[in-house]
Amino acid sequence: MTAPLISIQQVSKKFFEQEVLNQISLDIQKGEIIAILGKSGCGKSTLLNLVGGFEQPSTGQVLLDNQIVTKASKRCIMLMQNYGLLPWRSAQKNVELALEGEALSKIERQQRAQHYLKLVGLEDRLSALPSELSGGMQQRVAIARALAIHPEVILMDEPFAALDTFTRYYLQDELLAIQKEERTTILLVTHDIDEAIYLADRIFIMSPNPGRIHREIHVRSTKPRDRADSEFQHFREVIFNEFHFTQPQDTIEYNI
Ligand SMILES: Nc1ncnc2c1ncn2[C@@H]1O[C@H](COP(=O)(O)OP(=O)(O)OP(=O)(O)O)[C@@H](O)[C@H]1O
Ligand SMILES: [Mg+2]
Structure with a gap:
């Protein structure tokens, strides 16, 4: 196994007294596409900001190519939510x-x-x-x-959220084609479960308060994937079940 391009090592992040991320550890190999799914506020954007060097961890460290990330660099580009x-x-x-x-x-x-x-x-x-x-x-x-x-890593925070379905599908395919050619490593935050399954080699589901990695899902089927086939459906179910699993807790909160 080669050394990971990105290594997130026991990273926790506090904003004032609020612990937003707790003990996140995650290795990403060159050329992988990683999707991060999780409810609003669970720390997804914060995690991307730490990898991009826009924020510093409270404890733990992020390595890019074995070097501790201390500031933003052109090797690792953030695709802005607001363009x-x-x-x-x-x-x-x-x-x-x-x-x-x-x-x-x-x-x-x-x-x-x-x-x-x-x-x-x-x-x-x-x-x-x-x-x-x-x-x-x-x-x-x-x-x-x-x-x-030509960055080595692209960090994407809901890159296609504002697009209509057809443009989104078109750009997802373009992204895959370019990524295959250039072996760019992509860390993608999305709220779109299908997008995660269509693009990612691994999907991480985060749980909130404080943000933790709740589950890792390997999607090994070859790309381009067929959104209509049974394997795709299987992954949809697995992911829906993960979110369903955390539902009762939220319902109680809302009822108080
Ligand atoms: N610079 C900051 N200062 C203080 N608190 C912050 C800061 N950035 C984020 N937070 C808090 O950290 C938590 C996680 O925020 P973050 O933006 O990472 O969530 P997210 O998972 O990306 O949510 P969304 O899906 O809504 O984009 C939130 O409670 C947010 O208020
Ligand atoms: Mg966010």
Whole structure:
């Protein structure tokens, strides 16, 4: 077994007195797609922020390629929930901007930006400003920008949540194709159980207060997966049952 690319080691995180994450340990190999599922507030985004170096653990550590993560780096890119596009720059310029620190000529930068915008189906909107694009298109620009940097790790916080079903399916397939080609490691937070089963090699279900890893599920079926087949259905049931399992406790809380 090779050394993991990401190693989350007994990580706990407190915000003031509130313990948000408790003793999270998780190793991720290069090229894996990991999905994290869990109820609102269970610490999913906090976990991504720790891996990305945007927050520091209260105890424990996160290693990227055997180095302790102490700050954000271009090796590990966060795909923002709110796109993070500059409104006065065109789609193409937004992607080019992310490439500015790289050893590329102007032409190479333009070509790379166009390549990834084409991959996400925006080749005819290169010069559009974010305000001239739909929410889904803006999200696609943000995805193109993240991919164009060729990061080793992409952290995705509900990347497709705002998209219609068809765009979401299309982008899920694009993501798989690109990921296969570039062996990018992806850590994906999603509320969409089907999305987790469709994309992930392993799914982690978190439980809240404080956030812990409740269950790990290996999805070994080959990709692309068939959302309609019995194996997919099996994983849906397994995951639904996990959430059902925690239901009575919540019901009692709401009834008080
Ligand atoms: N910077 C912060 N300061 C104080 N508390 C925070 C901070 N960030 C998160 N929290 C708290 O930590 C808990 C977990 O938040 P987090 O955003 O990680 O949850 P989440 O699982 O991503 O939820 P959602 O599914 O709603 O996005 C919440 O109770 C939240 O209020
Ligand atoms: Mg969140």
